[in-house]
Amino acid sequence: MSESQESAPQPIRDRRAPRFPDGPTPDPAGSHHERRIRSFQPRRSRVTAGQGDALQRLWPVWGFDIDGHRVLDLEAMFDGLPVVLEIGFGMGEATAQMAAADPTTGILAVDVHTPGQGNLLALAERNGLSNIRVANGDAIILLREMLAPRSLDGLRVYFPDPWPKKRHHKRRLIQPEFLSLVAGSLKPGAVVHCATDWESYAEQMLEVLSAHPDFENTQEHGGFAPRPDSRPLTRFEGQGIDKGHKVHDLLFRRTAGA
Numbered sequence: 001m002s003e004s005q006e007s008a009p010q011p012i013r014d015r016r017a018p019r020f021p022d023g024p025t026p027d028p029a030g031s032h033h034e035r036r037i038r039s040f041q042p043r044r045s046r047v048t049a050g051q052g053d054a055l056q057r058l059w060p061v062w063g064f065d066i067d068g069h070r071v072l073d074l075e076a077m078f079d080g081l082p083v084v085l086e087i088g089f090g091m092g093e094a095t096a097q098m099a100a101a102d103p104t105t106g107i108l109a110v111d112v113h114t115p116g117q118g119n120l121l122a123l124a125e126r127n128g129l130s131n132i133r134v135a136n137g138d139a140i141i142l143l144r145e146m147l148a149p150r151s152l153d154g155l156r157v158y159f160p161d162p163w164p165k166k167r168h169h170k171r172r173l174i175q176p177e178f179l180s181l182v183a184g185s186l187k188p189g190a191v192v193h194c195a196t197d198w199e200s201y202a203e204q205m206l207e208v209l210s211a212h213p214d215f216e217n218t219q220e221h222g223g224f225a226p227r228p229d230s231r232p233l234t235r236f237e238g239q240g241i242d243k244g245h246k247v248h249d250l251l252f253r254r255t256a257g258a
Contacts, residue, residue, distance in 0.1 A: 047114055051115050051117075064133070066138055066139070067137070074148075074152075082154075084106070084108070085110065085139075085185075086109045086157075087157050089110075089111050089158075090116055090236060091119045092120025093119075094158065094234045096120060096129060098231070099132050101230065104131075106133070110137070150188075152190060154192070155182055156231075157193070158234070159237065174208060188256040188257065189254060191218065192253075195227070195248065195249045197245035197247045206224065209250060209252045214257055224249060
């Protein structure tokens with residue numbers, strides 16, 4: 001190696017420049033920013049080489065930012081498949097398993113975790129899962145501004161942030177106002193499936209879902225539901241069970257309404 005090669009300075013990346021120019025952006029809604037309590041915290045932890053590669057190559061194909069500037073054509077996006085919205089998919093393993101088990105259903109998977117977004121895209125490519133689309137940003141803006149009425153065939157919310165401190169319970173996602181927003185995007189008969197390993201949150205979910213006029217419990221006698229085979233046992237769930245946490249599933253159906 002020559003002296004000039006040894007002393008050549010390494011290029012310095014502009015910290016203000018996006019790491020993935022064609023990938024997910026940190027604040028996709030931009031001008032739609034609101035002064036409200038958010039139900040999530042953006043996490044920009046370490047992205048592996050494989051996840052980064054998937055983001056660079058596959059985000060323009062299967063990913064999009066929730067910017068609030070357009071209404072999605074889900075029929076075109078998923079080639080006519082019925083579409084289920086999944087809010088919060090972590091690293092995407094369970095999402096990929098569900099997509100593989102049911103290729104006749106499209107999964108619109110929303111999260112703000114960059115490594116998880118890259119991991120799910122990589123899993124989708126590796127397993128030939130063309131029925132997954134990955135959305136980056138606030139699910140509230142997606143529901144309110146980017147989805148047509150009665151365009152969804154289901155909603156999945158698995159292990160959302162429990163915000164365990166009592167003063168933070170107002171930040172929990174499953175609230176009456178959220179359910180009213182969701183109801184407008186769901187087709188009659190669509191199922192809302194929630195799961196949590198936090199007892200107090202499970203009780204709150206059951207209370208607000210049971211009280212909401214647009215939803216009915218699929219369990220004949222009310223209460224929680226057995227875990228359906230369609231929901232994989234996740235690594236996160238296994239960790240909770242190992243700690244003695246009991247997992248609760250809730251399955252509620254969108255009523256016909258007005």
